[in-house]
Amino acid sequence: xxxxxxxxxxxxxxxxxxxxxxxxxxxxxxxxxxxxxxxxxxxxxxxxxxxxxxxxxxxxxxxxxxxxxxxxxxxxxxxxxxxxxxxxxxxxxxxxxxxxxxxxxxxxxxxxxxxxxxxxxxxxxxxxxxxxxxxxxxxxxxxxxxxxxxxxxxxxxxxxxxxxxxxxxxxxxxxxxxxxxxxxxxxxxxxxxxxxxxxxxxxxxxxxxxxxxxxxxxxxxxxxxxxxxxxxxxxxxxxxxxxxxxxxxxxxxxxxxxxxxxxxxxxxxxxxxxxxxxxxxxxxxxxxxxxxxxxxxxxxxxxxxxxxxxxxxxxxxxxxxxxxxxxxxxxxxxxxxxxxxxxxxxxxxxxxxxxxxxxxxxxxxxxxxxxxxxxxxxxxxxxxxxxxxxxxxxxxxxxxxxxxxxxxxxxxxxxxxxxxxxxxxxxx
Numbered sequence: 001x002x003x004x005x006x007x008x009x010x011x012x013x014x015x016x017x018x019x020x021x022x023x024x025x026x027x028x029x030x031x032x033x034x035x036x037x038x039x040x041x042x043x044x045x046x047x048x049x050x051x052x053x054x055x056x057x058x059x060x061x062x063x064x065x066x067x068x069x070x071x072x073x074x075x076x077x078x079x080x081x082x083x084x085x086x087x088x089x090x091x092x093x094x095x096x097x098x099x100x101x102x103x104x105x106x107x108x109x110x111x112x113x114x115x116x117x118x119x120x121x122x123x124x125x126x127x128x129x130x131x132x133x134x135x136x137x138x139x140x141x142x143x144x145x146x147x148x149x150x151x152x153x154x155x156x157x158x159x160x161x162x163x164x165x166x167x168x169x170x171x172x173x174x175x176x177x178x179x180x181x182x183x184x185x186x187x188x189x190x191x192x193x194x195x196x197x198x199x200x201x202x203x204x205x206x207x208x209x210x211x212x213x214x215x216x217x218x219x220x221x222x223x224x225x226x227x228x229x230x231x232x233x234x235x236x237x238x239x240x241x242x243x244x245x246x247x248x249x250x251x252x253x254x255x256x257x258x259x260x261x262x263x264x265x266x267x268x269x270x271x272x273x274x275x276x277x278x279x280x281x282x283x284x285x286x287x288x289x290x291x292x293x294x295x296x297x298x299x300x301x302x303x304x305x306x307x308x309x310x311x312x313x314x315x316x317x318x319x320x321x322x323x324x325x326x327x328x329x330x331x332x333x334x335x336x337x338x339x340x341x342x343x344x345x346x347x348x349x350x351x352x353x354x355x356x357x358x359x360x361x362x363x364x365x366x367x368x369x370x371x372x373x374x375x376x377x378x379x380x381x382x383x384x385x386x387x388x389x390x391x392x393x394x395x396x397x398x399x400x401x402x403x404x405x406x407x408x409x410x411x412x413x414x415x416x417x418x419x420x421x422x423x424x425x426x427x428x
Contacts, residue, residue: 048118049082049083049084049085049086049088049118049119049120050082050088050116050117050118050119051082052080052081052082054116054322055080055082055088055090055113055116056072056077056080057322058112058113058115058116058322059071059072059077059080059090059109059112059113060072060073060293060322061112061293061294061295061322061323061324062105062108062109062112062294063108063157063294064076064101064105064157069140070293070294071092071105071109073140074137074140075093075133075136075137075140076092076093076094076129076137077090077091077092077093078091078092078093078127079091085120086118086119086120086121087120087121087122087123088113088116088119088121088122088123089122089123089124089125090109090113090122090123090124090125091124091125091126091127092105092106092109092124092125092126092127093126093127093128093129093133094126094127094128094129095128095129095134095137096128096129097126097128102126104406104408105126106124106126109122109124110122110124111324111326112322112324114359115319115323115324115325115359115360116319117319154219154263154265154266154267154268155192155262155267155270155273155292156267156269156270158407158408159192159267159270159271159272159273159408160271160272160273160296160405160406160407160408161272161273161275161292161294161295161296162272162273162274162275162295162296162297162298162326162400162405163196163274163275163277163288163295163296163297163298163318163323164176164177164180164274164275164276164277164298164300164329165277165279165285165297165298165299165300165314165318166277166279166299166300166301166311166314167279167280167281167299167301167307167309167310167311167312167313167314168279168280168307168310168311169200169279169280171279171300171301171302171307171311171331171332172300172302172331172332172366172372173276173277173279173300173331174195174197174202174203174206174276175206175331175372175373175376176300176329176331176366177193177203177274177275177276178193178203178206178207178276178376178381178383179372179381179382179383179393180274180329180383180393180396180397180400181193181232181272181274182207182227182232182381182383182384182393183383183390183393183394183396183397184230184271184272184274184397184400184401185227185228185230185231185232186227186228186229186230186383186384186394186397187230187397187401188228188229188230189230189271189272189401189407190230190231190233190268190269190270190271190272191230191231191232191233191270191271191272191273191274192222192232192233192234192235192267192270192272192273192274193232193233193234193235193273193274193276194234194235194236194261194262194265194273194274194275194276195234195235195236195237195238195276196258196261196275196276196277196278196284196288197276197277197278197279198237198247198254198257198258198278198284199247199254199278200278201236201237201238201241201247202238203234203236203238203276204223204234204236204238204239205238205376205377205379206376206379206381207225207232207234207379207381208378208379208380209223209225209234209239209379211223211239212239212240213235213239213240216266217266218264219264219265219266220235220260220261220264220265220266221265221266222234222235222265222266222267223235223239227384233267233268233270235261235265237257252283254283254284254287255283255284255286255287258284258287258288258291259287259291262291262292271407272405272407275288275295280314281313281314281317285314285317285318285321286317286321288321288323289318289321289322289323290321293321293322293323295323296323296324296325296326296405297314297315297318297323297324297325297326298326298327298328298329298363299311299314299315299318299325299327299328299329299354299358299360300328300329300330300331301328301329301330301331301350301351301354302330302331302332302346302350303330303332303333303344303346303347303348303349303350303351304346304347304350305347305350305353307350308350308351308353308354308357311328311354312354312357312358315354315358315360316358325358325360326360326363326404326405327355327360327361327362327363327399327404328351328354328355328358328360328361328362328363329351329362329363329364329365329366329396330350330351330352330354330362330364330365330366331365331366332346332366332367332368333346333348333351333365333366333367333368334348334367334368335367335368335369336367336369345368346368351365361403361404363396363399363400363404364392364395364396364399365392366389366392366393366396367389367392369382369389371387371389372389
């Protein structure tokens, strides 16, 4: 029987209110009700500040994109202090005071820590490493460079990984993921698109792509589709199974399939990797948090309050896995008829309410329009066009590239160090 993450005690099960046992009371066995009521699992009170260990765990998602390792294991996090009022102070030691990644690291540290429950404010201070600390980083980089030669993952350390998630099905998550990937590629970027919705894969049809994944040197080669000056690289179960075939896999096999898509694919150069996640909060979501902790999450919702509340669970799970929730995208917002009249058929404001509730930006809203579904069925995403819908997705892509998750420029301080490490290894 698979374990389930415990839920907060505020789930509304009033008759299960915890009682304090007396010293002579016999120990009661743990039941499923205990998990629902939050008695086991050490559920964190959202109103209290996080523990220092939780902050450091979150910081493991901050990657030095030149060395390809997280700032905690690199020894760059000198100090973490958590005040009772929710103020978190983090001191980060840079290899040199003039490191060009200074601003990027400060932003990544701030957003990761700020995503934790109970954090009121984040203050990040930057200092310079001592000579001993720099030597330790070099030793770590040398070991990492040696280990990387045996690893099968081919996702560049500089690529931004964005998981497009939803709390439930039927909100148009896959359509948003595909059109967003197309809009990013139209900007001349190289974009990977991983269809992690293994049970309900739909990306090949939405992109009008057919064929089978081929293998080179025991690695899957993603299917490619040029988009303007950019390129889409796609991996999906739809390239390995017939479209009408049911995939009847359980948690462990699903997680292993996800791992193979991440590690056993020859992704090559990438600016972004978008992952179309299955709906809900299940095994694949938990596996991704463990396997690729630098992933950032975009939550897709629709305007109704019910969809907003379910989508909040996807954000909550991401944060419990120490993943940064980067923003909210509202799909199926108001429908505008040919006469210019706007109709909020599914209500309005759900995306903005969710973004405010979980403390992240609203990336944008996608209007309800029949062309989105028709173009998806035809394999010609609306983001490829030149009308208002294409402009909507171009606006989302612009917001992501310029604000939410900018492309990382790999140049500067530690890049030169890594070059020297690799050169030294090549001489052996």
